[in-house]
Amino acid sequence: MNNKITVWFMMISMIWFTSCHKNRISKNTDKSVSDSVFVNRDSVYTDTSSLADTETETVAPVKIREIAFDYLTAKSKFSFQSKNQDFDNTNVNIRMKKDSLIWISVTGVGFELARGLITRDSIVFMDKFHKQYFVFSYEQLSRQYNFDLNFPLLQSVIIGNLPFKQQPDSEFQKESDFFVLKQKEGRINIENFVAESNLKLTHLNATETGTTNTFSLDYEDFKQVDSFLFPFMSFVKLNVKSPKDQQPSETTIRLKHSKVDIVSQSPGFPFNVPSGYKRKR
Secondary structure: OOHHHHHHHHHHHHHHHOOOOOOOOOOOOOOOOOOOOOOOHHHOOOOHHHHHHOOOEEEOOOOOOOOOOOEEEEEEEEEEEEOOOEEEEEEEEEEEEOOOEEEEEEEOOOOEEEEEEEOOOEEEEEEOOOOEEEEEEHHHHHHHHOOOOOHHHHHHHHHOOOOOOOOOOOOEEEEOOEEEEEEEEOOEEEEEEEEOOOOOEEEEEEEEOOOOOEEEEEEEEEEEEOOEEEEEEEEEEEEEEOOOOOOEEEEEEEEEEEEEEEEOOOOOOOOOOOOOOEEOO
16 A cells, blocks of 8 residues: 555545535445445445435424534544545544644554644645655635635544534424434535434535535444544545546545544644655645
C-alpha cells in the first residue's frame, strides 16, 4: 500500500463528505461487523429508500441526542475503496478538542507513518514516510469543491452529530421507525434519519439538485461512552459522475473505532513539521 496515498485519503475522505457534487469519485460504504472491509450493507441495514412509499406525517421537533465533550480520544481503523485505490484497516489515533483541534496519527507496524492537524483555520498533514507535508485552508477547499467546508462540519462527521445545524423552524416527519429532518444546503438536499428507538442520527442521504450525484452516511454499532451513545462504526457511500466525461465512479469509506474516551484534560496535540520536509501543496 502506498503510504502517501493513505495519508492523502484520510484527509480527502472528510472533504468528500460534504462535496460529493464536485468530486470525481463515488462512495459505496458497506457495513461489516468483522475486520474484513465491505459487504453488502443493504442486507444488514434498513433500506431507507423504501420509505418513499411509506405514509408520512409531520411531527413536533425532536431533541436529537448528540455528543458533548471537552476532549476526546479514539483508536480506530480506517478503510478506503475506490476504482483506483483499496486499503483496509489502516490504524488511526484521533484526539480532539471541542470546536478547536482534531489531531490524527496514522501508524504502521510499530511506527508512525503520518500525522495531521485540523484547526479552525487550516488542515495540515505530514507524510513522515516520504518527508512531505500538505497545507490547505478552508477557503481553498471550499472554492475547489464549491462547498462551504469548515471545522464544525468536520468535527460533526467524526463524532456522529448532525453535520448541518438544526434550525429552530426545522420540520420533522415520521417515517417508519425514523424521525426525518430535511435540510437544504446550497444545491444539496439532505435527509437526516433519526432512529425513534434512541434518538440518534443513524442515516443521512444527500442528493445534488440537477445531477444524479448522491451521498449517504450511516452510523452504527452504538455504544455507551460516559453518558452518551457513540457510533463505533461509520460508513460513507459516494456515487458521483465525473464532470469531464460523465462516467460514474464509486468510493467507499469506513471508520471503525475500537476505543473512544471522553476526557476532561488535554491529551496533548504534538505537531511540528521538520525543516527538512518538502511542502507539496
